[in-house]
Amino acid sequence: MGQRASHQTALYRLRSLKDEAIKLVTDEAKNIGKFADFARGATTQFVYLVVGCVVAMGLFLNPMLELDRPSSADRNNLYSRTCLEIGRRFAMFYHSFAMVMSAQVIIAAIDATLTGIFLAVIGLPHIVVAVGVTFLCGLLPVVGNLLSNTLVVAIGFTISPAKGLGALAFLVCIHQLEYFLDSKIIAEKFAARSG
Numbered sequence: 001m002g003q004r005a006s007h008q009t010a011l012y013r014l015r016s017l018k019d020e021a022i023k024l025v026t027d028e029a030k031n032i033g034k035f036a037d038f039a040r041g042a043t044t045q046f047v048y049l050v051v052g053c054v055v056a057m058g059l060f061l062n063p064m065l066e067l068d069r070p071s072s073a074d075r076n077n078l079y080s081r082t083c084l085e086i087g088r089r090f091a092m093f094y095h096s097f098a099m100v101m102s103a104q105v106i107i108a109a110i111d112a113t114l115t116g117i118f119l120a121v122i123g124l125p126h127i128v129v130a131v132g133v134t135f136l137c138g139l140l141p142v143v144g145n146l147l148s149n150t151l152v153v154a155i156g157f158t159i160s161p162a163k164g165l166g167a168l169a170f171l172v173c174i175h176q177l178e179y180f181l182d183s184k185i186i187a188e189k190f191a192a193r194s195g
Helices: 002-061 078-122 127-138 143-159 161-194
Strands: none
Touching: 078 127, 078 143, 078 161, 127 143, 143 161
16 A cells, blocks of 8 residues: 555656646746747847938938939929938938037047046046046937946945945036036037028
């Protein structure tokens, strides 16, 4: 009778193991399905991004949309006028973008310089890396500030909590100055363009 009970226990454990294995495989199949859906969506978005970049570069390099331009007598049609107007708007957009980016480069340079001076004054390590990252991240308007601030504050906290909090206070002040300068520099660039 003892042998039969141990045999039944073994069968019970085997069925239990089989059920657990089936459950595990089912769960993993669902996870693989979710990952496949995510990969499909990400691939689609990446393809759209590449196509958008190619179209934008093409319009930037050659804003003329109407490749087979008719003679001047035949240009007075809706298609030709629409292509000409779209080309003008893209040219204006690229010119505005260039002005804003040149202002952003100036702001990033000012931000990196002031951050470098601050890091040198309070004696934090890795000044060159922090200044380089601050400049590069400064080219991205909002997210860049968050990334560079996180790096500088983290460097400060590796030395002491007081230096980390000091770095945070300094960066909050410098970015308030940056927003003021950004609007002033961009306004001056647009005023110089229109004047």
